[in-house]
Amino acid sequence: MRKLDADRNAGSISIEGLTRRFGAVHAVDGVSLDIRAGEFLALLGPSGSGKTTILMSIAGFEYPDEGRILLGGEDITWLPPNRRNLGMVFQRYTLFPHMSVLENIAFPLKMRGLGRAEREERARAALRTVRLDQLGERRPAQLSGGQQQRVAIARAIVYRPRVLLMDEPLSALDKNLREEMQIEIKHLQREIGITVVFVTHDQTEALTMADRVAVLDHGRLQQLGAPRELYEAPQTEFVAGFIGETNFWSGSAAAAAAPGEAVGVRLEGSGVMPALAVSRVAAGDRVRLALRPERLRILPGAAEGVPALVTEAIYAGNATTLMLEAAGGQVLRLRIPAGAGLPEAVAGEAVTLGWQAADARAFGVAP
Amino acid sequence: MSGGAPNRAGRMAVNAAAYAVTVFLLLPTLIIIPMSVGPERFLRFPPAGFSLRWYAEYFRDPDWVAATLFSLEVALLTALCATVAGTMLALALVRGRLPGRGLVELLVVGPVIVPHVALAVAMFLVFERLRLTGTLLGFTMAHTVLALPFVVFTVLAALYRFDAELERAALSCGAGRLATFRHVTLPLIAPGVVSAALFAFIISFDEPVVSFFISALDRKSLPRKMFEDIDYNISPTLAAVATMLTALTVLALLLGFVLKRAAERRAAARSG
Structure with a gap:
């Protein structure tokens, strides 16, 4: 019974009193957030609002000055990034330029010690999920920006992590492609039932994609709620001005x-x-x-x-x-x-x- | 195109000047080649004929061969040690949170700034006491110190061109620090590391000053042996050796160039 509960909550994230200072500046100032398993949560705010610092703390690339981060109930605050088993998609595509598309996607599996045959099979399946079946042998530089970002998503989900972190993944794409990818990522998230934490400064993107949006300003959580709530009932002047x-x-x-x-x-x-x-x-x-x-x-x-x-x-x-x-x-x-x-x-x-x-x-x- | 003719004349003048300077710089090196194929027993220019006897002489003389082999051993070991240590140091300078980073950087530049003669004397005094003069270990250590700055600078340049976000991506894929270096960082900075190793090899192979001090009577490097030869018997063998040394250096540079071109072509194929 306990095991079942643990499985159901494995993709939940609790951020408790997270504070991160850079010199005298509070990049993140006492933020607490509960992200439910399977939820699509957007961290929305202008630059310098602390949204990226929160994401990087979940990923393990930043360590907080105060507070802790729980993943599925387990404290991961001080765990190195490579042992957190999270998927991550970066702003720039960050594919390994010296590997083929398939090798890129298989890389996380290789690091987890899977055999060659299984790696190949699962990498191809992930490539199908992002609808790029034919491009496995290409080099990243031979793909368009949108295709590269899809490969990056495939690489992040190939080992079936419970949580996918996305750091402004669409900001490098042009408008039409961005809107197409927004819907595609949303579909993918529903399909595989993964928890997504998505950083963006684009309110339309946050409202379109997320189940709930956390609005941040100056390192503080301004409001956490469903898109409709934020638009119809902003709780602070900042949210009223920032959304819509x-x-x-x-x-x-x-x-x-x-x-x-x-x-x-x-x-x-x-x-x-x-x-x-x-x-x-x-x-x-x-x-x-x-x-x-x-x-x-x-x-x-x-x-x-x-x-x-x-x-x-x-x-x-x-x-x-x-x-x-x-x-x-x-x-x-x-x-x-x-x-x-x-x-x-x-x-x-x-x-x-x-x-x-x-x-x-x-x-x-x-x- | 009324300005064409004067422009072309100006460009030709500049080209001519450039070629003149090049010839002026190369002439002393090139003059050694005809001198090495003269048949007489003394160095003479122009040579009175053509003969390869001084080349044959070189290969017959166990002293020359021993010095050459010793220099090769030292240069190979130096290239290895300096490249490994220098790459690690460059990584620490770029990625690490190194306390006293400025001091470390200063120490790395040290061997370039401090006169080699001063270094040589210091090394001689220490090595003498430790019985390291004339040993493979002593030479390798000394030359590694001299080659290290060049390796560090070359690898640093490669690391600055490298996108550090790729290392984060690798970490997020579950790769540890070591696996990240092996699978992502090293393959991408490899051209820089290879040219750093070639640099280190060349620096060690024709290093005269320190070698002069820390050689022993029975174990000496090629440049030291050449010094001695000038002192005792100025035979055209020296010219033959110098010619071969030049050829070897040019070959090493060409190799570096070819490797770099190959890497660039691979990169171009990727983005093409």
């Missing part, structure tokens, strides 16, 4: 509110508008309001709302983006999806803006 497009508008709370409660916000240069308090606020506290461009509405006629002037209307086929200037010089973007029959506006027109309270998230500002 957001208008920020400063103001002050008209009344006290607990997290998740409705609160009126007195906007700078404008009236009081409804919002949702993300953190606890007292009356008069300074807040920042986050508004998605596609959740802003132009209100008909003389409805009550925020008056604004359309400075530009940008037509892009599937949507029209309006650039607006509200009272007090506040600049806003508003997106009107095409074909939904929503009221539109032209440049120079004065309009009234409104939104649902749930679509305006008010973040308390530290004084």
Whole structure:
């Protein structure tokens, strides 16, 4: 029974209080994360957010100053990288240039002492998995970037590790190929049921591929959640700004509110508008309001709302983006999806803006 | 193309100057070749005829042959020791977290900067006491010290061109440090290591200063033997030896060139 449990959790990773300092800089600052077996988790953040350092600590190429890392319940914090049995795909393809494609893929098997015949058979099977059956005899340099990265994936999964680590594996590819590979990697992950930890700075990539996304900034975990959660209910101002497009508008709370409660916000240069308090606020506290461009509405006629002037209307086929200037010089973007029959506006027109309270998230500002 | 003619004239002038300098540098070396085939008993230029008797003389004289074989042994051992130690040192400098890295680098450059005569005297004093003068071990040790910097620099250059991420990839594939070196690093820096070994061989084989000091009466290197020959009997055998030495060095350089070209062609085939 215990054995069964151990097998089921073999691909789970627990990061506990991970801290890594480079001089005075905290590259990773007390990050704790539980990654479930078979989950696709993206580590998302701008450069310098600590996402790569976390991945390298799991891989064993970095050792933390504090905290520990468990793989399937076993402490691997100080284990050398070659004894962790993890698959790893690097940003640049890092195939061994002096070996053929098949030799590259068979290399991990060779290091594990498998016989020649079994190595060849399993390497060919892995090559089939990434749909490059015909290219086994080639040298890496004779392949395109996308093919090379597929070979790197085959090499990382050939010995059936429980966990696959990917360090911005698609950033060297052009846009179309990148999107194709995103779907392909996602399929592959479901097919072989492997845990994937995927580092990226591209939010679209993270939202498209991952079951859950860990958003990092300045070495701290900002929010961990499903893509929809991050977009619909960002917990910090950073996440609201980093995931998707957001208008920020400063103001002050008209009344006290607990997290998740409705609160009126007195906007700078404008009236009081409804919002949702993300953190606890007292009356008069300074807040920042986050508004998605596609959740802003132009209100008909003389409805009550925020008056604004359309400075530009940008037509892009599937949507029209309006650039607006509200009272007090506040600049806003508003997106009107095409074909939904929503009221539109032209440049120079004065309009009234409104939104649902749930679509305006008010973040308390530290004084 | 109005500027063509003056341009070509200028280029020809530069080429002529370059060739003149080359000839000036090579002439002393080349002059030794005709001198080595003269039939007379003394070195003379131009030679009065053609004869290979001084070459035959060289091979008949057990002293010359012994000195040559000794030098070859020393050069081969030096190439081996300096290449192994130098490659390890270069790796430590590039990959290792070496305390006192700057000091180690300084020590490596040392033998290039310190006058060889000073080194030679120091080695003589130490070797004399340890009874290492005139021994294979003594010569190999001395020449390894002299050749080491060149090996380290050559291998360092190869390591800087090498993508260190490949070592991480190998580690992530389950290869230990040693297996990573054997299967990934070494094959990829091999051209650099081979030319380093050739360098070490040549440096040892015609090293005169230190050899002069640490030779013994009965065991001496080829350059020392040549010195003695000049002192006692200036026979054309010396010219014959010098000619063969030059030929050997040129051969070694050619070998290095061919190996490098082969490696480059392999690399080109990979990316082609």
